[in-house]
Amino acid sequence: MKYESIKTVILTILIIISIVLTWQLWTYQPHHKTLEKLTDIVEENPASNTKDIPSLVKPMKILFHKDGQHFATFEESEINKLMKYIRTWEVNDVKNISSSIRDFTSFIKKDGHAEIIFADKIPLQIFKSLLNINDKEHSLVNFDRIIINVNDEERGEGKIYFISYENQIVYEAKVNSERINSFKRNYYLLASKYPEQVEYKLTETSSFFLPKEETKMTHLVYYTDIIEVDHFVENLFTEPNNVKKDVLQSSEVHTDGTRMLKVFNDQKYIQFVNPMLINNSQGETTDLIQTSIDFVNEHGGWTGNYQLFSWNKNNQKVVFRLHVENYPVFNRNGLTEIDQIWGKNEIMNYEHPLISLRFTPEKRETELPGGDAVMKEIESIPDFQANLVENITIGYELIANQKSSKVVSLQPIWCYKYDGNWIKVEIKESDNLGGDTDGLE
Template sequence: MRNREVIKSAILIILVLISVFMTYRVWTFTPELTDLETDVNADTPSIGPKISKPIDSVIMPFRMINRNGTDVKGTSNIKDIKKVTDQMLSKEVKKVDVLSSESVVQLEDLSERYTILDFPDSVPSEMYLNQVLGMNMSYYPSVNFDRILVDTKSTNEANVYLLSENKQKAVKLQTTMKSHKFDQMNKEVAKDLKPYTGIITNETTTNEINQIYAPENAYSMNVYRYVTNKISVSDLNDVILGDSVIARSNEDQVSTYNNNTGISTVNEEKQTYRYTNLSEDENQQKDISKSITNSFKFINEHAGYTDEFRLFNTDQKTGKIDYQMFLNNYPVFNDDKLSSIEAVWGRNAINEYNRGLITTGVAVPSKKEADELPSSEEVRYGLASNGEIDFNKVTNMAIGYDLSLPNDELDNLQDTIEFTPKWYIKYDDEWKRYENGGLA
């Protein structure tokens, strides 16, 4: 009898402990959006094929660099970069350390061999680690970063560092990612890597971990031409303005439409669409993490990523998020912003939504040959020698494509666009085209 009471008591204690544990799991559970897909409902208005983009294909690095002592090689190939980020998916983080300095943070435990993942602008660490990589962590530090370092030489399990844009803060993550598996993956992608160089522009970039990295040469890039498809303004208005659309005016190739809360402007000459939600103007969302998450979901739900787009600029002050078109692994630029999607999220809805109306269709032969691009060292020397440029304000450089409409009559195909390779420089927080030692 006494044994039976003891057994009952033991079972009761076990059930209580299980209940406490399950309650703890429920209260500390954080959803991992890496496993969530934003399905495009058949009844939801859309502007393109109803294909959902995974978040880690839109919010991702735009190049990777392997550094081993003085040997520096890298790539912007999306497949190789994805192999690196896939290694970090859903890994557990055993310890989190936030490092800081009044000047430039020092990573004393970093070995001489590591992998760099570069982002074109700052990304909130809590959003990226949780929603994109789905890492299991006790807490997510509030540090915005633009570079990740992966060190697999120091320990059997990799250390991951997130560096802030001003390089005064770093987050060190001790992970369960196996170093030998990461190194094995790196050997597989080694054949695709090209020589890269580290560039010093100011006091912050004197350290190897903070240098600006760029390919030594452009390696014979081509001019590409595509037949264009045009996004239906009517479809876009259905998405943005809904059923109660009122056409207000149509003058000088500029049309305006509105509903009870907002107004959109279509410029037929520049092929751009701009929307402002007047009711959300005073309630703009300044939380960049929420702005990225909500704008990504909003664009994805109406199939707005009509080409390959990636997160490219984040404005902490205004809350504006910029998604940039990519072609053949390189960012695409255009003076009229035909190649970008700009979004500002309000408290409950989209506040601003600006985009180009053209998308790439079938590739067609181009008779134009690309001019040979200068080496990264020639670009560095040209910028440093230009008295009108403050070289300290150069914070990034990359090869990209200039999107343009052909204007030569003999070689002009109706409804086509051209992509011409150029060097682009991030100068004073803006990406500018490099031309003959200057910036355009």
């Protein structure tokens, strides 16, 4: 009996200890200061998800022209809410009215117009995934913005326009006037809550609207995850078991004898190449974008909030760029881009970062200068040509941390696209110093 009693006591103690340890494990909270502010948690497996067109093709900003003033928002939540709303609209009677527009730039900034502006031109076929468009004739026509006209109503129908700014093309379409009136009440009439913009006219056909005042931004510090190279080897090669690996001084090469995947360890990105392909296939423009999306979906390659940023039918290139708070993120080593070049219905060149943003333990408020200071620096670059300025926007520059390879910072910047290249605007303290041409790509 005594022996059995001892066993019972010991067993009871063990059960109590087990319960206590389990409770401590469940309720454990780390006390590190850097972990007290964790936000922006991403997926456990950074290379395992798929995305559709609405999550990859988003506007850069919305610009309102109201009572002779101009207001704009970059806010991701506002833009997502608006795009979700207009996705329910039924769009009819799409037609080309370009020849009837006498003054294109005046038409764009007309009172009562709200511009939904994208980073690059988009085929109407892709817009059909963003709007309910009833049209079979103009799928291959490209546009870089949608204009909602809140003042023009006829027989219960309102008007929206699909615009190609570079080519000065205007397509008109009809929308139920109740939809337009709802947009007017909930968005357009409230536009003055957004930062006021000033127009800067560079050429007779090119204007940019930039903030009148300084813009409040957030300087971010992120911890990063490393994406395993094996994920790409297993998904990009048809027979990964036959792939051989060669380790070099600062890189490694994986090849099956035809295709090659090169890992740039210092720069933290991979390049997948099929040298047997000759890029002589033009294909359909809509296919190029959709095929590029499908390709990344097939191996779960969306390792962050990437959005379609640019594409070129002639060289069959598509670029998806990382975005944070709806601002594009730039990096000299390509750590914020997913680049693709296509051959004959097959990927010819594919570049992908090996890092993904995990969480941000540190945020710091900062300000970017207003439009006057930005334009002054841009126009002061050597041999400046106004007609070569293609875009001006706020963004982030991803900068590596010199003390820790797992930490990066996102610094708010002004940048502009000049003759095909994105360049950071360096605001100088002295008026005697011209703008810098610090390339971002």
